[in-house]
Amino acid sequence: MEPSSSEKNLYRKDSSSESNGHSTLYLVLLVAAVCFAFAAFIIAIVSLTKQNVTSSPSVVNVGGSGGGLTSSADYDDDKVWLIHTGHGGTNSEYISEETGRVEGFNPDIMNAVCRIANKNCALVFDVYTNCWDNNAGETARGGVGMMAGWFDACGAWRVKPERQRTFAFSDEFSRGPYQGFVTLPGNPKDFNWKDITGKTIGFLDGFSADEHCLAKTEGTIVGAVLQEENIKHCIDFDECYDLLVAETIDAMFFSASKFRGRTEVELVSDELNFCGVGGFGMMTRFDGKLIDWWNPAQAKLLASKEYHEICQDVKITHGHMPGYAPEDFCLGL
Template sequence: MMDGDLTAEILPTSKNQGAGGRSGLILVVIVTSCIISLLALVLSAVSLSNKGTTNINVPGKVSNSGSDDSSSDKIWTFAIGHDGTNLEYIDEISGTLRGFHVDLVNAVCEIANKNCVLMWDLYTNCWESNAGGLPRGGKGLMNSWYDACTGWFGTYERSRTFQFTDAFRKGFNGIFYVKSSNPNSFDPTNISGKKIGFLDGDATDEHCVARNSDRITGANILPKNIRHYVTPMQLSQAVISGEVDAGFTNSNILSAFTGLDKIGDEYSNCFYKGGAMMMRKDSSLASWWNPAFARLQETTKYKDICDKVAEVHGDRPGGDVSVICL
């Protein structure tokens, strides 16, 4: 029997179609409709039994899954400042950023095979605070101007807003600075009623001083006696001019300036983690940065980078390798 004959038998032509033929056609349509309905019910049941996947879109990102970050051609951007020390400074001859942080970023990105770019910006665009108020994330990192900020200490205040990679250098303790020879006899163990200057957004802020009330009388400084400055130069000038009785910041950042003396004990509880990459909580940066840095430490390259602190960047003030490298 030919295929054409079979079709004619199931669906009679109008020439041969009688009442019985019409009944057969109606029956076929009804059966087909039932099958389609049954399949729809089965597919619906299967669909309902599966859990859905929700992608939360973040400004500037594809999703929180980090799928866009895994692209091999993604350019990772890191904010970096220039405190003038051997950590990060601008080379006046070439006009480029140099220092320990620059060398380390280049090495980690090379090991991870990532495209990385350093972007100079103000520190306050990474982290800022108002004098006497609660510190907060800077608009640059909050708004994803870059993927991370370079060399920031992990603090309890910062961890409420951001996350950190593994530390790649030691943290600097906090200490008071006064004008050379301390002409006003500032007592770092009793700062009641004294005006104290801080770097805006610094880990060694007024909240760190307050945590040391067992060692410092007047540690809970009144807002009217707190002064914030944007740059280390501004803070150093405020101390020298007598605008503030003393400055409080880390033991390294004002080493580039003359006319100042450190005074009193150092305080190590301003942070819980040393210098690291500070990033948004939705970032996947740590997933490749941490393994790459761990591999760097296993080679001689990390030691070479540390040696360059003195051999290449030694004309700059700052801590030596013993207080910088892990």
């Protein structure tokens, strides 16, 4: 039995709607597929373009010449190696009035080694006691900065047995200095350096020429083992000099670089050598990695003409500052 006319019309209407719905769905899917394909094409083009672009990373290198690493191909890792430096006020390291940067022999050496090793290095200016610290009457010890890992290395520190108990050292790149007693010119208080019993002595905080170094001269210098009240630590040369002028201390005990070329003080003793077992190198934590690449690169520098040029710059570029002569501390001269 066939459906009535009204039933036929209803059937045809439903069939038409279903057909239109399928057509719309197919259209939507087709548009989406075209859009997806177009987006994939654009992403592929951008990716291909990026592969052909060479970017130049920002250069962070040790103070001095500022030369060295210039493109991503020059780097063998992305790490910035942080090297502590202080302001010694000598031609070894000082703050330049012109550039505001730490300059001198030590920064020149560190800049050259980092460049040879293709390492991205940066000097971090901080007080010396954050590398090595000692308070009057106490055993010298590692500074909080090195112990806490603020730096990868402290630059240009002298090898001493006390420091070797706490830190590792690279090969040396300069000889260790001598030490001596200095007073005001003319030695107005007639300071006798061979017998310092009861005398008050000034030392630079954190330096190798400390009271522990002086104590090693016992037998050569009478009274070399000082009482706590006879030990005065200074943050820099100027503070110790002020104490000397004020007669708070009887003399200063310094490394040679601190009094060479200065007219405001006078060396009143022999030049002594009791403070170290080696020259200057990079001081790091035992778990540090800097020495692994530093020593090979430094060996290349020391064997090159550039090392001797850096040594000569001590009296040329940095000659306006007091401190060493090249033959005093440069290896091979």
